[in-house]
Amino acid sequence: MPDGPAVTVIAPMRIAAAGSRRRAIARSTEHQVSTTPVAPRLRCPRLAVSWRGYRLGGRCAHAVAIPSCRGVRAGTVNNIGQMTYILAMADTLTRDHEGPVLIVGGYGTVGSALTELAAPHWPLLLTGRNPEKGAVLVDKHGATVRRWDLTDPAPFRAAVRAVIGTVNDPIDRVLTAAVGAGVPYVDITRWTSRMTRAIAVAAVMKPRAPVLFSSAWMGGITSVVAAALIAERGGAAASVDIAVRWDMNDMAGIDSVDFMDRLGYDYEVRRGGLPVTVAPLTDPRIVNIAGSRTKVVRIDTPEQLTLPITLDVGTVSTRLGFSSGAATTALLAAKKAGLFRWGKGDRWTSVRRSLLYSPGEGGNAEIRVDVDGEGGRTSATVVDPRGQAHLTALGGFLGLRRVLDPTGSEPGVTYPELHPDPASILRSLPEHGVEVLRE
CATH class of the missing domain: 3.30.360.10 (Dihydrodipicolinate Reductase; domain 2)
Known part of the structure; x- marks a missing residue:
């Protein structure tokens, strides 16, 4: 069981014509996204919605309460005029202090560089859309690779010691899963407006572990x-x-x-x-x-x-x-x-x-x-x-070390410049092949 309640992400989905049928297509968007912790008593076996005679169904782990949307219930069509409906994606992470570090996008350009840095220190779980692309890293580092496509509503479940995102998370799906489970979290991929929103999302959820927004240039x-x-x-x-x-x-x-x-x-x-x-x-x-x-x-x-x-x-x-x-x-x-x-x-x-x-x-x-x-x-x-891929990955690696160090960060939102000893990070960069030139 997770340390805390599961978090259900309410993601906008758009209905598009496909011949004589309608199919649901996930939309990556900054807008119309809500998150809410839910209680076990709201558990439901299936989410289903109807639109103009077509019935759409999707598996969910919980019913969804949306207090800010009056009259909208779990499984109902929202904003029919724009053909948008609500689908619950019940991603469940559990904090395991001996488990792997989850690298979302772990075999991409930055993810692969981060895997190289992190593999000697922790067991790793790498995720992405196409797990077969991570085969080389599995052979080289003994990492585990699983599919987690952030545009696919299929729920993802894992027990991990920390999470770091190296790919875009436009609907905060990774963020809410990690924060809701009390798992230490590092993000190195957001531009300013998305980071601002993510900070608000995390703060409302009252994190029980460090949440490090390290999306400043080159992973902070x-x-x-x-x-x-x-x-x-x-x-x-x-x-x-x-x-x-x-x-x-x-x-x-x-x-x-x-x-x-x-x-x-x-x-x-x-x-x-x-x-x-x-x-x-x-x-x-x-x-x-x-x-x-x-x-x-x-x-x-x-x-x-x-x-x-x-x-x-x-x-x-x-x-x-x-x-x-x-x-x-x-x-x-x-x-x-x-x-x-x-x-x-x-x-x-x-x-x-x-x-x-x-x-x-x-x-x-x-x-x-x-x-x-x-x-x-x-x-x-x-x-x-x-x-830059290596330097960004190094920023992420240093962030992981910080959130996993009991003396490095307290629970809650934090930033790379609030490291308790930033001078030690500057001194350590040459150990990773990075030059620091002073005038």
Whole structure:
């Protein structure tokens, strides 16, 4: 039995024509998602709904109470005009202190790198849509591989010691399953708006284990480095500037260019302690990153939300540039042409991502962090010759170590920069083949 009540995820499903029949298709969306803990007395054997004479059924472990939706009951059609109905997906995780670490997306680009780092320390359970793709990791590391397709309503059940998500979880399915079961959780995949919502979801569920949102650039590495530099200065900083150099030769996974989907949306940052709205791909600067003069422009990343709150930094900005000047030029030209405004929808996703997603044989991941305040500037540049997938995985690995250390995190929501000793993380990076250059 789990340590706590099961959590049922209420996921929007859309009904589409398929010849003379109707079939339910899962929709990955940020909207119309609710979660609720449920009591055993609400258990029901089957969820079934009817729509215009067609009967749709789905297995569920519990009936669903939706207090915010008056008149909506488990199994009823919701918002018929938009052909949307509610389906309960009863994923059940149980906390097992001796069990495996669950890596969701464990044989993808970042997941495989994380598996390499984690395998010497814990037994592993890897999940994804196509388990056969994890066969090499099974042979090499003795990991277990199972299917968990986050767009498939089939329930997933496992007993695990911790969970880390390395793929997008747009309806918070992994998050709610882990938090509801009191399982330590790390997430390294969310852009800012999705992380903001996930924080609210987790807080409402009152976590009984650490919940680490480590989706700042490179699995939270940027935030930890910033925290270490601020600690060197006695704990005070007026501003943090982060500059990322994207190597066009790097072996990147498709999720690595998710930020392309946000380039048509303005976002909020803090400037001098006050909220201001800025546009992506603006405010260019030339920054020396590991010896390369790189033109960088603004992008929306989660550390710009959290660092002003967690470390009381008045101004935080993150900018991105490319090893290829042509790539920078193409991206800015696309912005000028309005691609990221009129091409926001799913129809244009492949076009947006094609501007940057052309993974190569391998390249460096390079990040410069500058902290300014009284006494001048403190800087560090992080260089990972194994690329951004390895550096992101390393951030996830360090996050797992933290949430599994009884002295590292208390139950509840936390962030990478709140590590009790960020300087120790900075000192440990060379042990994993990552250079730290100081000026």
